[in-house]
Amino acid sequence: MLFFVLFAVVMGAAHYYIWKRAVRATTRPGRGRRVGTAVVVALYLLVMAALAVSRLGSGFGVVVAWPGFVWLAGAFYFALILGVLEIPRVLLVRAARRREVPAPVGVAEPVGAAEPVDVPDAVVETPDGTLGRPEDLGRRLFIARSLAIAGGVATAGVVSYGTTQALGDPVVKRIPVTLAKLDRRLSGYRIAVVSDIHLGPLLGRAHTERIVRMINEQQVDLVAVVGDLVDGTVAELGEAAAPLRDLVSTHGSFFVTGNHEYYSGAEPWLAELERLGVNPLRNERLAIERAGASFDLAGVNDVNGEAFGDGPDFDRALAGRDPATPVVLLAHQPVQVREAAKHGVDLQLSGHTHGGQMYPFHLAVGLQQPVRSGLETVDGTQVYTSNGAGFWGPPVRVGAPPDISVVELHHKFAG
Structure with missing residues (x-):
């Protein structure tokens, strides 16, 4: 209100x-x-x-x-x-105004004048x-x-x-990221990052189908959906989200909540996504293995979940892990990187900002979030922020085209 x-x-x-x-x-x-x-x-x-x-x-x-x-x-x-x-x-x-002459408001006839004076121009x-x-x-x-x-x-x-820009195909971005602790056997591991799909009254099933098709064309190892999938209930938008079941990757698809999930009924949506094969990470962590090497994939709830008794819990998601193993964290808002850095996260994948969506709103984003768009390092932790694949409110994007990002992890070679 x-x-x-x-x-x-x-x-x-x-x-x-x-x-x-x-x-x-x-x-x-x-x-x-x-x-x-x-x-x-x-x-x-x-x-x-x-x-x-x-x-x-x-x-x-x-x-x-x-x-x-x-x-x-x-x-x-x-x-x-x-x-x-x-x-x-x-x-x-x-x-x-310099060319204007002040208009008279009235002219008195001279006393005793023989002829009447001209009437001035109208005012x-x-x-x-x-x-x-x-x-x-x-x-x-x-x-x-x-x-x-x-x-x-x-x-x-x-x-x-x-x-x-808003209604056209998202731009596919390729983002190389070097992680110092990544085993060389995992070098080249590819994660498709998509955020802020915002299914709702203006974006429906065709939007989801396009995103799924574009992700599958990249032949990635893992898909990360980092929040704000929907603006409506499962009853209203379940059919629009259904194509997510067709996502294809080596190690599966994962999801963390955004603020809009809590406005739309987070629990029903988490159950629906699990049914579609998109695995929610609710303050959880699991090991991703390939060729005998592994990294940790973790996910935390959005900060807005606190108002619903379902906020982020970094200790639960990250405590007790091997510090020698790199960890990639899914978190909807870039601002969560400050807490992630305290827990030794190597890379955080986020969305939420829409890249500002409509110039010059990007200036306001900088007042709330440490990263508006792209890859940066905050407090020693790398954080990548996607512009998102949809939009909220106006179906308009100026200066921040929608994107699907393929983050490619690389081993840091000594020397």
Whole structure:
């Protein structure tokens, strides 16, 4: 509820700004302005409705979610671009004002004048609420309309591009990772990492089938699904997740919870995934062996599980293991690497951030997570963060294309 209220306030402010610059500043008082105002209000209500029904698997939820979430991205970028255009707007308005002559508000007829004086030009209200001559109004309307049109065209271009990125095939990334303790017999071991698939009203069975097909084409040794698989219940999305049973790898498929699993009913989903052959790691560890060598694969629950009595337990997952054996940890959020480092984890595989999903949201991600995207080292532990294969909210990705990552482990040769 708190998130919904904050979201309503932020989107209300964005829509007010859009109305001010794209409706009030571009129209004279009258029918056109009333129609424009009604459109902006309707779009605001559409966004709020999309958020409210986005977790419904019904046809109504899909019908509302698609236009609502597309406009959510549109509203964000339209407000952002109009904000950037404030600089040329101010400069153009100042230049226009220098050409304006103050409009007289009335002229008294001289006492005893034989002839009446000319009536001054009419005074009109300009879009910014000041008084001016008709030619001044036309000049300011031209500036406001030109910038609003430019902002609208730019917004349409950005959102259209972002939609093609979000709905297109994920990029397959190949990520070589060197582990000092890895036995050379395991060098070249390949793990397919996929996160944030986000099955829901906008992404269904076809999305899962595409991901499974792309992973199977890589012929990997192990598949790691690192959380946020679904946005809905098993009853609503079980059929959409069913193709996961077709994942093929040498040592199987494994899963750890993300925050959205807890919003969607974690226990039923964990049981369903186990039925599909995707093995949940709930604060657990097992040995992965090949050619007489092994490494530990561990998984911890998402931090949001704490509110549901099912939080991460690093001691349970990692205590008692052989410190000479490398350990690869599956953990949904990169921020969990700080605790992982205390337990001597060699490599953590994560998602959650979506790589920021829509530029410049990547700046906000950096305030919450130590790694936004890619491979980095935090407190001595390497952590790889996937952009995710789906999206949340708007079906738009700008600057952070979806991905499926193939992490290839390598032995560190001395010298």
